[in-house]
Amino acid sequence: MQDSGRTAPIMARSGLSEAAFAWMLISPALLFIGVIVAWPLAETIRLSFTDATLGGESYVGLANYAALMASPKFYDTVARTFYWMFLSVSLKLIMGLIGATLLNAAIPGKALFRILVMPPWVIPVAIGVIGWKWMYNGYFGLISGLLQEFGLVQDRVALLASKTSAFYSAVVTDVWVGTPMVTLFLLAAMQGVSRDLYEAAWVDGAGRWYRFRRITIPQIMPVIVSMALLSAIWTFNSFEIIWILTEGGPRGATTTLIIDTYKVAISSQRFGEGAARAVVIVTLLALFSLAYLYFLNRVNRYYGAK
Amino acid sequence: MARLELSHLTKSFGTAKVLHGIDLAVRDREFVVFVGPSGCGKSTLLRIIAGLEEASSGRILIDGVDVSRAAPVDRGISMVFQSYALYPHLTVFENIAFPLRVARLPEEEVRQKVGRAADILQLNDKLHLKPGQLSGGQRQRVAIGRSIVRNPRVFLFDEPLSNLDAALRGEMRVELSALQRDLDATMIYVTHDQIEAMTMAHRIVVLNKGRIEQFGTPMELYHHPATRFVATFIGQPNMNLLPATVVGTGPDGLTVDITGGARITLPVAFGDAKIGDTVEVGIRPENLTLGAGLTMKLRVLERLGGVAIAYGVMLGGPKICAALAGDSLLHEGEDIGLSFAPQDAHVFDANGAVMPRLQAPSLADEQRK
Known part of the structure; x- marks a missing residue:
C-alpha cells in the first residue's frame, strides 16, 4: 500500500502502467546482464553452428557437434575432466574437513595456524603454480631432489613428463590452491555449531569421534554440500593451474574440457569448433548444477530444521 | 539416587574469582534450587558439578565417592540445558535415545527406555518429529526425556524454563515438581527466578558474588533471611x-x-x-x-x-x-x-x-x- 501510494503519482504523471513502470525499474540490471551474460552466451551458441576462424565464417549446422560426437578423443577428455573434478573436489573436501577440525580445536596458537592456512589462497595462482612447476622439475626440482636424497629413486624424476604422474601432480597443485577456502568455509560452519550440543553429548558420554560424526558432520552438512558444488564448478573450469603446469600435456594427459576448448578456440583460432565445446561445457555444468541443487535442497530439508 | 556434597569448591577464570569456597550437602532425593542474580556463579557451580568445568580447588562427592576428576558420564549425572541442546537433524526418538546410542545399548532396550520416558512426558505421538516441528514446551520435554533415559543419580537443570513464555513456565513448573516426585530423584536446579525457587525447591541455595548467602527451605528463607541480600531477593x-x-x-x-x-x-x-x-x-x-x-x-x-x-x-x-x-x-x-x-x-x-x-x-x- 505504501509503495503504490508513493509510485502512483509518478505513474499518473508519466502515464505509465504499473507493469511498464516495473520494467523501467529493472531495465538497468537487465541491460547489464544482457551485455555481460546473455549476449556472449547467445553469440557462443551461434558461433558453434559456424566454422568461424579469423578468416571468416559460414553456417555449418550441427557439423561441429557431429565431429565432437564422433571423436573418441573428445570422450576421453570429458571422462578425464570428470575424473579430475571428482578426485580434486574429494581431496579438497577431505583436506578441508581435516584442516577445519584441527583449526577449530582448542589448541594454543590457533589464531596463528588460521593465518598460516591462507597463503595458497592469497598468493596469486600463477605465482604459486610456477613454484610447484619448479618443485616438479626433474633437473632442479625439490621433489625429485628429495626422492634421490633419501634413496627412494635412482634417477631424476620429472613428474610432469609422464602422463600419469603429470595428471596427479596437477591434481595435487589444484588441491593445494583450492583447500584453504574450503577449510575456512567449513571452519566458519563449525564455529556456528552451538556449544551446548557438544556439551550435552559430552555429558551423555559421547567421545570426540562420536561427537564429530553425529553432531559436527550433520550440523555442517549443508555447508559441505554447497562447498562441494562450488568447488566442483571451479575445478571443472580450472584453467590456469593446468595451463601453467603442463599446457594440457604430455600427450593430452592433463587436457580437460576447458583446456581443450582453449586450445581449439584460442590457440588454433577455430572459433566455431571451440564454441561448440564451450556449449558442451555449459550444458554439462548446467545439468550437473541442477542435480546438485536438487540434492542440496534435500540435504537442507533433512538437516536444516533448527 | 544420591547424596551430593561439595567441599571448599572454588573457581577462578584467570584472575577473576567466581566461586569462593562453596560447601554444600544435598540430601538423597532432594530438590535443591540454586538461585541468585546473573553473575552470582550459580551456572558455573552447576557446570562444575556436571563436569563441564573443572573446579580450581575443592571436591565433589556423589554418594561419598570423590568425582571431582571424573568425566561427566562417569559421575552419573544428566543435564538439561537452557537452550535444550536438541540435535536438530535427529528425530525426537533419536534425541531421547542419544545417550543410549552412545552407550551402545541393544535396540530392544533403547526402544523400551525411550518408550517409558515418552510415556512419562506425553511425547508418544511426537517421537517421529524433528525438534524444529515442536513447540517450546515440547522441546523442553524432549530435553528432559533425554536426561531421564540414562537413569542418572543426580539431575541437573540449567535455567530450563527461561526460554518459555510466562504461562507455559507456570505449567512446566508444576510438571517438573510432579516429575521430581515421580522419579524420586535428586535434582539440582539453577534459576534466577525466585518464584521458581520458592515453588519447586525443597531447599534453596541463595548465591551472591560467588558465595552461599543462605541454604534453607523456602519458608525458612522467607521468614528467617540470614542477610539483607536474601531478604530482598526472596519474596515478591x-x-x-x-x-x-x-x-x-x-x-x-x-x-x-x-x-x-x-x-x-x-x-x-x-x-x-x-x-x-x-x-x-x-x-x-x-x-x-x-x-x-x-x-x-x-x-x-x-x-x-x-x-x-x-x-x-x-x-x-x-x-x-x-x-x-x-x-x-x-x-x-x-x-x-x-x-x-x-x-x-x-x-x-x-x-x-x-x-x-x-x-x-x-x-x-x-x-x-
Whole structure:
C-alpha cells in the first residue's frame, strides 16, 4: 500500500502502467546482464553452428557437434575432466574437513595456524603454480631432489613428463590452491555449531569421534554440500593451474574440457569448433548444477530444521 | 539416587574469582534450587558439578565417592540445558535415545527406555518429529526425556524454563515438581527466578558474588533471611528496607526510630547493638496494613484484583511498597498511613547481617516440604 501510494503519482504523471513502470525499474540490471551474460552466451551458441576462424565464417549446422560426437578423443577428455573434478573436489573436501577440525580445536596458537592456512589462497595462482612447476622439475626440482636424497629413486624424476604422474601432480597443485577456502568455509560452519550440543553429548558420554560424526558432520552438512558444488564448478573450469603446469600435456594427459576448448578456440583460432565445446561445457555444468541443487535442497530439508 | 556434597569448591577464570569456597550437602532425593542474580556463579557451580568445568580447588562427592576428576558420564549425572541442546537433524526418538546410542545399548532396550520416558512426558505421538516441528514446551520435554533415559543419580537443570513464555513456565513448573516426585530423584536446579525457587525447591541455595548467602527451605528463607541480600531477593514484591536509628535495647528487643516514621520496639536478638547505631528495618509489603505509624505518599497503585500494590515514598525519602486489600479505597497522590506488627519486622545491621527474630511463624522452621 505504501509503495503504490508513493509510485502512483509518478505513474499518473508519466502515464505509465504499473507493469511498464516495473520494467523501467529493472531495465538497468537487465541491460547489464544482457551485455555481460546473455549476449556472449547467445553469440557462443551461434558461433558453434559456424566454422568461424579469423578468416571468416559460414553456417555449418550441427557439423561441429557431429565431429565432437564422433571423436573418441573428445570422450576421453570429458571422462578425464570428470575424473579430475571428482578426485580434486574429494581431496579438497577431505583436506578441508581435516584442516577445519584441527583449526577449530582448542589448541594454543590457533589464531596463528588460521593465518598460516591462507597463503595458497592469497598468493596469486600463477605465482604459486610456477613454484610447484619448479618443485616438479626433474633437473632442479625439490621433489625429485628429495626422492634421490633419501634413496627412494635412482634417477631424476620429472613428474610432469609422464602422463600419469603429470595428471596427479596437477591434481595435487589444484588441491593445494583450492583447500584453504574450503577449510575456512567449513571452519566458519563449525564455529556456528552451538556449544551446548557438544556439551550435552559430552555429558551423555559421547567421545570426540562420536561427537564429530553425529553432531559436527550433520550440523555442517549443508555447508559441505554447497562447498562441494562450488568447488566442483571451479575445478571443472580450472584453467590456469593446468595451463601453467603442463599446457594440457604430455600427450593430452592433463587436457580437460576447458583446456581443450582453449586450445581449439584460442590457440588454433577455430572459433566455431571451440564454441561448440564451450556449449558442451555449459550444458554439462548446467545439468550437473541442477542435480546438485536438487540434492542440496534435500540435504537442507533433512538437516536444516533448527 | 544420591547424596551430593561439595567441599571448599572454588573457581577462578584467570584472575577473576567466581566461586569462593562453596560447601554444600544435598540430601538423597532432594530438590535443591540454586538461585541468585546473573553473575552470582550459580551456572558455573552447576557446570562444575556436571563436569563441564573443572573446579580450581575443592571436591565433589556423589554418594561419598570423590568425582571431582571424573568425566561427566562417569559421575552419573544428566543435564538439561537452557537452550535444550536438541540435535536438530535427529528425530525426537533419536534425541531421547542419544545417550543410549552412545552407550551402545541393544535396540530392544533403547526402544523400551525411550518408550517409558515418552510415556512419562506425553511425547508418544511426537517421537517421529524433528525438534524444529515442536513447540517450546515440547522441546523442553524432549530435553528432559533425554536426561531421564540414562537413569542418572543426580539431575541437573540449567535455567530450563527461561526460554518459555510466562504461562507455559507456570505449567512446566508444576510438571517438573510432579516429575521430581515421580522419579524420586535428586535434582539440582539453577534459576534466577525466585518464584521458581520458592515453588519447586525443597531447599534453596541463595548465591551472591560467588558465595552461599543462605541454604534453607523456602519458608525458612522467607521468614528467617540470614542477610539483607536474601531478604530482598526472596519474596515478591521485594521487602522494604527502612533506615532507622537504635534508641533503646531491652528484654523485649530493640527500640528504633524509623526515619520519617514512628518509634517501635521490635522483638529481635540484637546482639551487641548499641544506642545510636544505624540499622535497617525490613518489612515485607504483605505485612503492611492501612493504619497509623508510617506515612506514605502514594505514587502508583497497581490493582491486581485480590491485592492492590501501593508504591510510594515515605517522609524523608525511602521508597516503600505495600500489598493491600484489593478493594482498598485509595487514590494516587494522597498520603496514606501504614502500620505493621512488630514481630513481622526484620532488622539488619550496617553490614547487612540479620538480627534473628524472636517470634517466628510456625512454618518457618519446617525442614522439608
